[in-house]
Amino acid sequence: MQNIQDYVRSTAAAAKQAFYALSNASTAQKNAALLHMAELIKQHRADILAANAQDMEQAAAKGLDAAMLDRLKLTENTIDSMCEGLRQIAALPDPVGEMDEFRLRPNGLQIGKMRVPLGVIGIIYESRPNVTVDAAALCLKSGNACILRGGSEAFRSNTTIAGLITRALRENGLPTDAVRLIENTDRESVGAMLQSPELIDVIIPRGGKSLVARIAAEARVPVIKHLDGICHVYIDQAADTGKALAVAYNAKTSRDGTCNTMETLLVHTARAQEILPALAGQYAQAEKPVELRGCTRTLEILPHIQAATEEDWETEYLGPVLSVKIVDNLAEAITHINTHGSHHTDAIITESYTDAQIFLRAVDSASVMVNASTRFADGFEYGLGAEIGISTDKIHVRGPVGLHGLTSQKWVVLGNGQIR
Amino acid sequence: MQNIQDYVRSTAAAAKQAFYALSNASTAQKNAALLHMAELIKQHRADILAANAQDMEQAAAKGLDAAMLDRLKLTENTIDSMCEGLRQIAALPDPVGEMDEFRLRPNGLQIGKMRVPLGVIGIIYESRPNVTVDAAALCLKSGNACILRGGSEAFRSNTTIAGLITRALRENGLPTDAVRLIENTDRESVGAMLQSPELIDVIIPRGGKSLVARIAAEARVPVIKHLDGICHVYIDQAADTGKALAVAYNAKTSRDGTCNTMETLLVHTARAQEILPALAGQYAQAEKPVELRGCTRTLEILPHIQAATEEDWETEYLGPVLSVKIVDNLAEAITHINTHGSHHTDAIITESYTDAQIFLRAVDSASVMVNASTRFADGFEYGLGAEIGISTDKIHVRGPVGLHGLTSQKWVVLGNGQIR
Known part of the structure; x- marks a missing residue:
């Protein structure tokens, strides 16, 4: 099935280019796109609910359990929450470009740090179509491109929502490859993501423990994950x-x-x-x-x-x-x-x-x-404004992961011709 | 070869216990141990040089190339540098327990962050016996336990140095399992480290690109690594x-x-x-x-x-x-x-x-x-005081990695009986 591998890799490569292009985007542009997404989702509420009804029907026919169906189901209320979430993320401060810890070295160099996106983030999730919106919005606001791999059970819901996200990006002058839904729900597309460290900078799995554990075991890409909560x-x-x-x-x-x-x-x-x-x-x-x-x-x-x-x-x-x-x-x-x-x-x-x-x-x-x-212990209670998940890892970020958790810091060195 | 697996896993498990015990160690105790290591290395300089001469002789007989021999060789000067490095690390501020970003939430909770060690750090390296001292000192100062897996070519040098480190820990009331040299230089001991995410929190490879790339490809433990410098x-x-x-x-x-x-x-x-x-x-x-x-x-x-x-x-x-x-x-x-x-x-x-x-x-x-x-671009020039390496990864830490790069932050929530 070389085709799926190629498809995932070319999607990730396009996302990487979009990530570089995003570094030129202003905060105002990103916020406008987020608010526009909220508008479009509100306007196309009926389309989303219709797509979701088809997903629900098929999932029920396949015998998915009640908990899974519950997570899959969208309602007027959950769509309102998606839109409200987008508005909240638009209102948060932009973490990208924050500079601090500048020190003057004896040779006159000023050395400090700048907060920067991670690059291309792969989100692998099940059921919940609202993750499509939440993850895309948090990644965009933090300057990351993302590729979204949702479950087959939510395919129509996710595709409909992703189409509106693409439109909002395009109509606000942002690269549409900055948010890409993987339109293939075979297991092999997950495998291709996990094996592409040169194209995907970090994977965030969202789902049950067995999914997360399997991804952590197989991934050659760094993973930010949540396992148990004991x-x-x-x-x-x-x-x-x-x-x-x-x-x-x-x-x-x-x-x-x-x-x-x-x-x-x-x-x-x-x-x-x-x-x-x-x-x-x-x-x-x-x-x-x-x-x-x-x-x-x-x-x-x-x-x-x-x-x-x-x-x-x-x-x-x-x-x-x-x-x-x-x-x-x-x-x-x-x-x-x-x-x-x-x-x-x-x-x-x-x-x-x-x-x-x-x-x-x-x-x-x-x-x-x-x-x-x-x-x-959650991102809203901690004042992060939104969270993409809770990390039980020890490196990079622990606990609720907000916008800062989707960034890291690079060193900035300001000189006037210093040599060593 | 189940024995090697068991040996590595029991060593890592002992290091994990030592890591917990280290959380009770004061900064003064850690610094005293570091200065004592410098003293002991100075006192036993002749033993270290004799062990190193044996390693050199065997390495030459095995036909190791000149660059490898150069990295393996210890001199009066390199031993002085090791001791000076220990004194510099002792003089650095202790990063563990630093608290910041505290905010008062509307419900009266005060929520902020505390800087904490990562846990057990596995260092996998070749040749240079000075890494044994540098890595142990940086890990100890940052509150981490470490297990050190050096190359077979430096076995006698590393064993001699590690013995002095153990003695300094013991004589300063610190757990000797906080620094453990893996006394097995088969490839399988590296494999066992890479496959133990429940016992080792992060792996830092130090060596040529092929070693680092192989470790990154095989590891199920998070890796902080340096690949190319283009x-x-x-x-x-x-x-x-x-x-x-x-x-x-x-x-x-x-x-x-x-x-x-x-x-x-x-x-x-x-x-x-x-x-x-x-x-x-x-x-x-x-x-x-x-x-x-x-x-x-x-x-x-x-x-x-x-x-x-x-x-x-x-x-x-x-x-x-x-x-x-x-x-x-x-x-x-x-x-x-x-x-x-x-x-x-x-x-x-x-x-x-x-x-x-x-x-x-x-x-x-x-x-x-x-x-x-x-x-x-290096830790000393950036004012970190010391570095364990330079990261080309994007998550956790980028560029020169000093004491802060060996820590992360946990959330601290101070309440007075709040419920949700």
């Missing part, structure tokens, strides 16, 4: 009871299927007798009652719950289940989190300044929190 | 003649075998007649005369030089050879650099403010310079 709340010896109960309840129940939901609760042994029965009562009365799985010591306090296995400490339930462990001290909590967690988001509840400082420094996670719900 | 100087229409001649001469001749040496000279057509004959005269009189290879138009001005082929525009000569091309304007120069260069370091010589601004923004290289020699 988040912890640790109730310290010095915790305020009210904050402990409120945060531990919220972190599990406000939404139980998100990556920033708490999956394991750690409680200092001195507070377990007081806290756990009260919390268990709250969880039992939640809209979706939470099933608890406890360590041996927890079972002594809550004898009616199930025992946790070793596997529980490394499981992302993505549902109303919570593992509970009593620890002897802060150090044990930190070791448990670093060993069994997924380095995503972890919180301590404490009134102790020193315990908070130790936790913040020693927990090796993308987000570390004091007296706040892990559920806050 | 650097350009562009003499703009608005160039000052004196600066143009001085920089173009220096960028090629001050050292011709380094990655930041100019490999292609681009000259604006309006200046070629004036500049090229003068430069050619200088190059001919250099200590090592520079062989020029020109485009068709260059040959009209310098009829006695060889014609450049398409391949010349993408060749890193690493020697006294220079390709020369006349361009019609700034845009053509930028397109040539982005298309044929290696995104390493490129300079414009100009007195035009606008041309400088356009060049700085549009050239997609790790370092972009105005009126300065490309030879300045």
Whole structure:
């Protein structure tokens, strides 16, 4: 199937040229294109919904599960959200060209850094047609070209939306190759993207863990990815009871299927007798009652719950289940989190300044929190304005990825004829 | 050979534990260990030189080429440099724990970033035993654990040095697993490192292009790497003649075998007649005369030089050879650099403010310079104090990589009981 390889590679090569052309685009031009996309999507709402209805019909006929269908479905509301998202991204400051850290060297050179796009970003995603708009908008605003490879189930929706994006680019004098939808949904087109480090600068997969893990394993292009969200709340010896109960309840129940939901609760042994029965009562009365799985010591306090296995400490339930462990001290909590967690988001509840400082420094996670719900770990809550995803990687960018995460910094050296 | 795999994996796992333990180490402790390493290396200078002499003898017997032997050889001077390097790294500010960008969100959360180590860094290198010291010191100072895989040719030198590093760690209360030399020089030990993303957070290869390219192709661990250095100087229409001649001469001749040496000279057509004959005269009189290879138009001005082929525009000569091309304007120069260069370091010589601004923004290289020699692209010249290498990647870090390049930032969220 040499044809698919060639098609993907020529698309990426065109995107690379568009990326260079984008470096001449002004912020005003990029913002105008984003607002125009919002206008066009609003005007062609009926076309998009019709295309999506066809996708839905075919997906249902193929027997896709309810969750997948839910993610595929577009409504008047989701289309409004897409348009609102575009307007918000247009309103964000342009990160490209920001300069800082300039120092004067002894030889008179002024050396500092300029924020620049990464180049060509490949987005590989499933179902959600709104990713087509979000990803294109974030990449464009940050000066990157992108190639979008959506799933076959959303083909008509994505094609319709991509057509409007192309039109907005063209009508605002921007290169239409800056956003290219891969119009081939064979697996081989993904493979071709993953094997093209000379044409694609970074791949961002959006989807379930199995998709992301497969892409990370196969890619020869750098990947910014999100794997597990095994988040912890640790109730310290010095915790305020009210904050402990409120945060531990919220972190599990406000939404139980998100990556920033708490999956394991750690409680200092001195507070377990007081806290756990009260919390268990709250969880039992939640809209979706939470099933608890406890360590041996927890079972002594809550004898009616199930025992946790070793596997529980490394499981992302993505549902109303919570593992509970009593620890002897802060150090044990930190070791448990670093060993069994997924380095995503972890919180301590404490009134102790020193315990908070130790936790913040020693927990090796993308987000570390004091007296706040892990559920806050997302780009909008952090003030990024928008996010393309949450990174569980350690290099380049950790946690919610906004416009800055789609850029890096190059060195700028200003001289007046210096030689070495 | 399951044994090698197990050995590498258990070494990396021990390093991971040491990395967590390092988060409790103070800056003073790390600095004391670095200064102690310098002391020990000074004291055991004779042992190191004796081990190195054995390595040299064996390498010569095996027929290693002169360049390889040169990189392998330690002298009184190189040992002094190692010690001086350790003292310089001890004197640098500790990047770990730096906090910034804190913002107050409407809900009262304070959200900002803390600079943190990457975790376990794998260094894969050839010959140069000084990398053992440099890499260990930079990783330790930046709070990372490291596992070092040197070449078989330097085995005795590396083992002797690593023993002193271990002793300095132990005698300063730091975990000795924070720096581990892989005492196996089979290829399979490299393979085991490259396939362990759950144990090693990043790999930094140090060596020739073929080693680096092979590692990048095989690695499932993120890699920070240096490939080609195809650097350009562009003499703009608005160039000052004196600066143009001085920089173009220096960028090629001050050292011709380094990655930041100019490999292609681009000259604006309006200046070629004036500049090229003068430069050619200088190059001919250099200590090592520079062989020029020109485009068709260059040959009209310098009829006695060889014609450049398409391949010349993408060749890193690493020697006294220079390709020369006349361009019609700034845009053509930028397109040539982005298309044929290696995104390493490129300079414009100009007195035009606008041309400088356009060049700085549009050239997609790790370092972009105005009126300065490309030879300045290195960590010491940039004021980093030390460098572990120069990155030609686009994500995480570009150009010279110092202590900051060995760290990333995590999010810190400070609340008082907020729930979502």
